Amino acid sequence: MIEPNTLLQPFQYEFFIRGMIVAILVGGVNGLLGVYIVLRGMSYIGHGLSHAVFGGAVVSHMLSINMYIGAMLWGLISSIVINRVSRSGKVKADAAIGVISTAGFAIGIFLLSSTRSFTRNFEALLFGNILGITYLDMLAIAVVSIVVLAFFLLLNRMMLFTIFDRETAKVYGVRTDAVDLTFSILLAIVVIASMNAIGVTLLAAAIVAPAISARLLTNNFTKLIMLSTVIGAITAFVGMYLSFLFDSASGATIVLFGAGVFAVVSLYTLLHRVYHRHSHGSVVRHKHMHIHRGEHEHHEHHH
Amino acid sequence: MNRDDDCDTAEIAVSIKDITYGYTSIPVLERIDLNVRKGEVIGLLGPNGSGKSTLLKIIAGLIRPSSGSIDFGNRRRGRSNKPVIGYMPQVESIDWDFPITVEEVVALGLWNRSGVMPWSSRYVRERVHKVLEDLGMSSKVKRQIRELSGGEQKRVFLARAIVHGPELMLLDEPTTGADPSTRDDILRILYELSREEGVTIILSTHDIRGVALNLPRVVCxxxxxxxxxxxxxILTQDNLLRIYGLIDSMSVV
Structure with missing residues (x-):
């Protein structure tokens, strides 16, 4: 039997409380942005951008520039390039982004390995470490959370219109390209603020996992946004706590816990569906056949 | 009747002059000239790949033509040269699994009048509900779009094309996939909009019997x-043969 005191004991450390606050905020904003990424089917953007900024962090370390400023510049440039490439059409966006972002990551690894300056700090950047989270990190993620929330309120409708029906959005005066770019820049900022807590190599899953779990639980867009944010925050909180207990990399622990949540939710929805099929039987099946797209009806009329 | 179709001085809503689109070797559209009067309902008829959607997209400003120009006549409302457009894309371009309700889809048409809050303002809600009621969709307001039948999906997208009070409506196959009663309903609603509010409507179709023959003006x-x-x-055997290449005996008038 574990004493309740043992569970609460880590909260007496300042670094732990700091880590938990950062985890909640990081999990929340990643969960929020994850919804748009998942609905656009562009999970690779999160993956690409998070890897790319690692190069920026290393380069700014080498040049003795503040890591945030260096990574931010690098991240902004990466997001503009990624945004351009994903619209060019000739080369498939995922392939181009794969190369560009991994090259950015490789620059970081190249510099670290050639100068033999691989330290615990960089390990935290790669995999996340509660001990790597500074007061500055906490401040950064707090500011970023406010910025993301403000943009979310301002742009929510435009983003929804753009990802749901880009063509019509354009006709109705939504500046879809500007929306895309703003979103990429927001994502870059969130990635940078999340680096120390989750680590660049594991961040993509932390962005996507809450959103796909939430997607299984609701069909309502507003609920989806809220649920994904909450799942993201809780997952990161619990993951960070467990990483302290097991003395493991926080990013890995958060991602594993997030994947676990997704597995449980998947199982739940599967069982739920099977149960409903058994209890409602043919009624449900008939309805599904009926609602399956107008084209079938159209074809039937023609035959 | 407050419209005089035959009046030469009737206000021109859309004037397309010598528009060509595509590469020189494979033109999608070639030297298109078309004048559409205010309040007119016209149908673009042609087989797949005939350039119907492309022409609608050019008018909507989504695609820039290789050459030629479009003029929207003497417009009173708004500062820009473009009229307020109601647009309905082809169903193929929509992700029907997207988690969005009927109400939310229609409210997108009023995205710039919705304020900052994530929820819709009272004005938007009331306007959306009114339009959906007019289209017989009151009971489906909270439904997910993927739960709808083909005809109902059409009504929702038509509602979004109407909700912001457009002057010009560009509808890409608004009746494809709809059952005959929905199809007739949609046409009736479009006529009402043109007659009572002077909305200019350009739609594309490949339904000769159900749609084209019921329109006052058809452009093949x-x-x-x-x-x-x-x-x-104009929908004679000869013309249909020229348009489609061969005549499907089932679809001939």
């Missing part, structure tokens, strides 16, 4: 304009 398109006029006059 296959890269070029092959015929333009009263449906009953």
């Amino acid at each position: 398109l296959n890269k070029r304009i092959l015929a333009d006029g009263d449906a009953k006059d």
